[in-house]
Amino acid sequence: MSENGSSASVGQDFEKKLDESDKSIASFNVKATSPFERIQHVLHNNPTLVPVIVLMLSLVVFGLIAGGKFFSAFNLSLILQQVSIIGILAAAQSLIIITAGIDLSVAAIMVLMSVVMGNLAVFMGVPTVLALFVGMAGGVGAGLMNGWFITRIKLPPFITTLGTWSIFYALLLWLSGAQSIRGQDIDTNAPFLKFFGESFNIGGARITLSAILMILVFLALWYMLNKTAWGRHVYAIGDDKEAAELSGIRTDRTLLSVYGLAGFICALGGWASIGRVGSISPQSFYEGNLDSITAVVIGGISLFGGRGSIMGALFGALIVGVFRSGLRLSGVDVLWQVFAIGWLIIIAVAIDQWIRRVSA
Amino acid sequence: MNTPVVQARGIVKRYGHVTAIDSSDFELRPGEILAVIGDNGAGKSSIVKAICGATIPDAGEILIEGKPVKFSSPIEAREMGIEIVYQNLALSPALSIADNMFTGRELRKKGFLGNVLRMLDKPAMEKFAREKLTELGLMTVQSIKQPVETLSGGQRQGVAVARAAAFATKFIIMDEPTAALGVKESRKVLELIKDVRAKGIPIILISHNMPHVFEVADRIHIHRLGKRLCTIDPKDYTMSDAVAFMTGAKEPPAKDLA
Numbered sequence: 001m002s003e004n005g006s007s008a009s010v011g012q013d014f015e016k017k018l019d020e021s022d023k024s025i026a027s028f029n030v031k032a033t034s035p036f037e038r039i040q041h042v043l044h045n046n047p048t049l050v051p052v053i054v055l056m057l058s059l060v061v062f063g064l065i066a067g068g069k070f071f072s073a074f075n076l077s078l079i080l081q082q083v084s085i086i087g088i089l090a091a092a093q094s095l096i097i098i099t100a101g102i103d104l105s106v107a108a109i110m111v112l113m114s115v116v117m118g119n120l121a122v123f124m125g126v127p128t129v130l131a132l133f134v135g136m137a138g139g140v141g142a143g144l145m146n147g148w149f150i151t152r153i154k155l156p157p158f159i160t161t162l163g164t165w166s167i168f169y170a171l172l173l174w175l176s177g178a179q180s181i182r183g184q185d186i187d188t189n190a191p192f193l194k195f196f197g198e199s200f201n202i203g204g205a206r207i208t209l210s211a212i213l214m215i216l217v218f219l220a221l222w223y224m225l226n227k228t229a230w231g232r233h234v235y236a237i238g239d240d241k242e243a244a245e246l247s248g249i250r251t252d253r254t255l256l257s258v259y260g261l262a263g264f265i266c267a268l269g270g271w272a273s274i275g276r277v278g279s280i281s282p283q284s285f286y287e288g289n290l291d292s293i294t295a296v297v298i299g300g301i302s303l304f305g306g307r308g309s310i311m312g313a314l315f316g317a318l319i320v321g322v323f324r325s326g327l328r329l330s331g332v333d334v335l336w337q338v339f340a341i342g343w344l345i346i347i348a349v350a351i352d353q354w355i356r357r358v359s360a
Numbered sequence: 361m362n363t364p365v366v367q368a369r370g371i372v373k374r375y376g377h378v379t380a381i382d383s384s385d386f387e388l389r390p391g392e393i394l395a396v397i398g399d400n401g402a403g404k405s406s407i408v409k410a411i412c413g414a415t416i417p418d419a420g421e422i423l424i425e426g427k428p429v430k431f432s433s434p435i436e437a438r439e440m441g442i443e444i445v446y447q448n449l450a451l452s453p454a455l456s457i458a459d460n461m462f463t464g465r466e467l468r469k470k471g472f473l474g475n476v477l478r479m480l481d482k483p484a485m486e487k488f489a490r491e492k493l494t495e496l497g498l499m500t501v502q503s504i505k506q507p508v509e510t511l512s513g514g515q516r517q518g519v520a521v522a523r524a525a526a527f528a529t530k531f532i533i534m535d536e537p538t539a540a541l542g543v544k545e546s547r548k549v550l551e552l553i554k555d556v557r558a559k560g561i562p563i564i565l566i567s568h569n570m571p572h573v574f575e576v577a578d579r580i581h582i583h584r585l586g587k588r589l590c591t592i593d594p595k596d597y598t599m600s601d602a603v604a605f606m607t608g609a610k611e612p613p614a615k616d617l618a
């Protein structure tokens with residue numbers, strides 16, 4: 001071993017043969033795997049592939065069953081419009097689920113902030129832009145409140161947001177007096193609140209601004225999650241919070257920013273919902289919390305955190321929209337639409353579990 | 361001039377009824393490789409974690425280069441140039457090798473993209489990570505972009521060691537860095553440890569592998585029942601002496617006692 005210089009000469013006897021060892025970079029003879037395993041691997045590396053395939057398949061199937069009614073540019077753009085608000089909530093929800101959390105209060109924050117904006121702009125004569133600003137800031141505040149309980153008091157996200165869901169819901173009933181703000185009142189006093197209800201036509205499709213907003217929210221989050229250090233940290237925290245902390249991530253600060261941002265997105269959704277619904281109703285989107293989780297899960301984002309692409313939630317929301325529309329146009333009763341969505345959730349989670357087994 | 365790099369006195373850490381560190385002292389001198397040996401559960405990991413801020417001791421004082429420090433998180437230690445290879449590695453399984461090497465100190469693109477849009481400079485990080493791993497020679501990975509969870513245990517250890525060696529400027533703590541490594545890979549890590557010392561950066565090496573310890577260590581800190589029992593010079597004692605002290609089979613001579 002002396003020919004290898006002094007440092008190695010003190011090595012152990014059994015290491016003598018090391019010098020003769022194969023120095024070439026290891027080449028892996030990719031072992032013959034079953035097509036099943038190969039699919040599993042591809043899906044593991046590209047978690048959004050499943051919802052994309054399901055979306056394509058469901059479009060084709062409903063196109064065949066319901067025919068031209070379904071596959072018209074108008075109906076497809078209608079689906080986009082219908083899912084836009086739940087889609088925006090799902091974007092906020094994904095962010096939190098990627099950190100291995102869950103937020104049961106997203107819809108409550110959204111409706112609460114739409115009530116705040118409406119009250120200020122319609123009844124109290126506050127300039128609409130200022131009312132919007134207060135609503136957005138309120139959304140951030142509500143999100144930070146969730147984040148504060150979770151990071152400082154160390155409460156589990158599920159319990160925290162179950163609590164704040166009730167709190168925000170009670171507040172919104174109080175602020176609204178359980179009364180809706182009528183569309184005419186909004187039109188006369190603060191038409192800008194309905195901005196995201198505006199639409200334009202291209203080739204038979206009617207694109208509303210709320211749908212555009214949804215897509216922009218997803219693109220922005222995709223960029224932040226994949227191209228910035230903050231995004232890498234969000235994934236690392238969802239993966240293994242303790243390891244993330246030890247490897248130099250300020251986990252609590254990052255989590256707080258995630259909840260604050262989610263709150264902001266919810267408030268943005270609140271603004272968009274005014275245009276989408278045409279009025280401000282305290283009773284609207286009562287199931288929005290669960291609908292957003294449905295979209296996230298169907299989109300292949302793991303509830304265990306750290307895995308899945310934000311775009312999955314967009315596809316998840318679209319899949320739900322396509323199923324609802326397709327089944328309705330095929331003349332299927334609403335109850336069977338709900339039934340089908342239930343199966344979608346279970347199948348999506350089963351597929352997630354199967355894909356995760358690759359690494360085990 | 362010869363102030364110790366780390367000087368800890370009377371460190372105590374309790375977990376409920378378990379006393380993990382029982383008023384222990386610790387000293388790391390400039391430019392040395394200090395091996396820490398001891399039975400399982402002796403408290404080796406606990407004391408190095410107390411030094412780097414990963415756990416906060418209940419009592420005791422720690423001086424780094426003569427200045428008292430009270431780290432409240434390992435991030436503060438890291439900002440001083442202290443790097444740690446944790447026994448459980450502390451990697452994020454779903455992130456890539458390059459992402460893991462740079463967590464918390466990512467490189468951003470220059471100009472508008474980086475400053476305003478905060479865009480990561482992935483090519484630069486990947487290039488750096490590839491260089492560091494190649495230097496270590498212990499990587500037979502297919503791609504620097506592959507998630508850490510698809511690596512073998514030894515390869516993961518290699519990533520953690522490379523990360524520490526690449527960024528340390530003050531000292532490195534390695535908690536059993538070769539435990540999962542093969543013969544060839546262990547040798548590379550030992551050579552790396554010596555290279556790091558040659559650069560003047562001291563190392564704390566926790567290991568159960570006596571031949572490794574006796575090969576590289578300048579001094580050996582023997583930990584027993586939560587505290588430093590003694591510090592010995594490997595040239596004065598045999599491996600069986602060290603094992604005898606460590607297990608309580610033999611009393612260390614008074615001159616070496618802590």
Ligand SMILES: Nc1ncnc2c1ncn2[C@@H]1O[C@H](COP(=O)(O)OP(=O)(O)OP(=O)(O)O)[C@@H](O)[C@H]1O
Nearest residue numbers: 375378379380398399400401402403404405406407
């Ligand atoms: N987070 C914790 N909670 C409770 N007890 C702990 C914790 N960490 C360590 N201990 C206890 O402290 C003692 C020392 O543990 P430590 O991990 O420091 O041992 P070690 O010398 O590193 O052992 P090994 O050689 O097995 O790595 C053990 O009795 C252990 O049970």
Ligand SMILES: [Mg+2]
Nearest residue numbers: 404405447535
């Ligand atoms: Mg240990």
